[in-house]
Amino acid sequence: MILDQIAKDTQIRVAKKKEACPLEEIREKALACENTGEFPFEKALAGKEMSFICEVKRASPSKGVIAPVFPYLQIAEEYEKAGASAISCLTEPKYFLGQDRYLREIASKVNIPVLRKDFTVDSYQVYEAKVLGASAVLLICSLLEEETLRAYVELAHSLGLSALVEAHDEGEIEKALRAGTRILGVNNRNLKDFTVDVENSLRLRQQVPEDVIFVAESGIRTGEDIEKLKKGGVQAVLIGETLMRSRNKGKMLQELKEGKR
Numbered sequence: 101m102i103l104d105q106i107a108k109d110t111q112i113r114v115a116k117k118k119e120a121c122p123l124e125e126i127r128e129k130a131l132a133c134e135n136t137g138e139f140p141f142e143k144a145l146a147g148k149e150m151s152f153i154c155e156v157k158r159a160s161p162s163k164g165v166i167a168p169v170f171p172y173l174q175i176a177e178e179y180e181k182a183g184a185s186a187i188s189c190l191t192e193p194k195y196f197l198g199q200d201r202y203l204r205e206i207a208s209k210v211n212i213p214v215l216r217k218d219f220t221v222d223s224y225q226v227y228e229a230k231v232l233g234a235s236a237v238l239l240i241c242s243l244l245e246e247e248t249l250r251a252y253v254e255l256a257h258s259l260g261l262s263a264l265v266e267a268h269d270e271g272e273i274e275k276a277l278r279a280g281t282r283i284l285g286v287n288n289r290n291l292k293d294f295t296v297d298v299e300n301s302l303r304l305r306q307q308v309p310e311d312v313i314f315v316a317e318s319g320i321r322t323g324e325d326i327e328k329l330k331k332g333g334v335q336a337v338l339i340g341e342t343l344m345r346s347r348n349k350g351k352m353l354q355e356l357k358e359g360k361r
């Protein structure tokens with residue numbers, strides 16, 4: 101499956117990074133960063149209204165290049181201005197054409213929290229996310245053993261980072277909850293055939309307790325999708341392609357928020 105290939109390549113990427121800046125060094129840098137213990141990402145999603153995590157994404161394995169022109173800072177600012185709750189920034193370079201610097205620059209430019217969207221397979225990446233200025237990291241259940249998942253959730257929390265733990269099915273939701281997640285994302289994209297179905301979030305919503313923030317991820321295209329998810333008790337949505345392909349991203353976000361599109 102594509103996820104296994106991405107994970108293998110990520111391990112190689114992290115090993116190279118460790119040669120340039122060893123784990124102990126990145127750990128010290130992360131510990132030297134400000135930690136107010138306030139968890140801005142979690143706070144941003146915890147309101148009564150539906151929260152919008154808007155993604156800055158150049159490409160993806162399923163869609164190829166989505167944004168041949170990629171003014172990432174401008175996009176992030178447009179999202180913020182249009183009322184995004186948080187930004188998701190891809191840093192994976194091979195399949196998503198992401199860069200660490202996109203995250204660093206965006207996090208220092210906007211006043212809303214930024215999620216580091218990467219394929220976390222090593223604690224190194226959690227420390228690195230903190231150093232880059234992220235407020236949250238993505239942890240994908242299927243990439244991590246339960247004990248490792250728990251350890252990374254705890255590590256993120258100890259650094260003042262939130263963890264968005266991503267699940268695809270009932271079993272992974274149970275695993276995420278046992279690992280102590282406070283924010284659970286259900287990915288509507290089937291990573292075997294890349295089909296998307298927002299019903300996946302609605303179906304799995306019942307399994308997640310009310311005190312855990314529930315995020316629906318992927319394949320969200322219309323105001324109708326948003327309304328359906330709202331009615332189903334979903335607190336936040338993560339939207340990438342629909343916004344990235346729009347010529348006027350701010351307007352698109354506003355219309356989605358109003359349930360118009």
Ligand SMILES: O=C(O)c1ccccc1NCC(=O)[C@H](O)[C@H](O)COP(=O)(O)O
Nearest residue numbers: 160161162163317318319320339340341
């Ligand atoms: O999108 C892919 O092709 C993909 C393939 C393998 C692993 C992850 C993948 N997507 C990452 C995401 O989760 C999305 O970027 C995110 O949920 C936004 O989805 P969308 O709104 O459909 O762009």
